Amino acid sequence: MKGLIIRGGWWWRWMPAVYTGMAVFPFIFFRHLHATDRLLQHERIHLRQQLETGILPFYIWYLMEYIVGRLRGQNHMA
Numbered sequence: 771m772k773g774l775i776i777r778g779g780w781w782w783r784w785m786p787a788v789y790t791g792m793a794v795f796p797f798i799f800f801r802h803l804h805a806t807d808r809l810l811q812h813e814r815i816h817l818r819q820q821l822e823t824g825i826l827p828f829y830i831w832y833l834m835e836y837i838v839g840r841l842r843g844q845n846h847m848a
Contacts, residue, residue, distance in 0.1 A: 771817040773798040777805070788846060795820045 773793065777800045791809050792799045793816035800809075820828045
């Protein structure tokens, strides 16, 4: 899944600065006009995961993993 790539835009004004890319099926959003190949591959993996698990179950699982990590003392980027 390659995803439809959207670069820049007004929506990033409300996102924390640590986010540089985000996959929301079927789109890949990038904060800046140029994204590294590594970041692009990372977001494409998320698209594949969304297809394999189902879009809504993916986000529920992702959010649960994030909350558990934060409760265990991990920072946002862990």
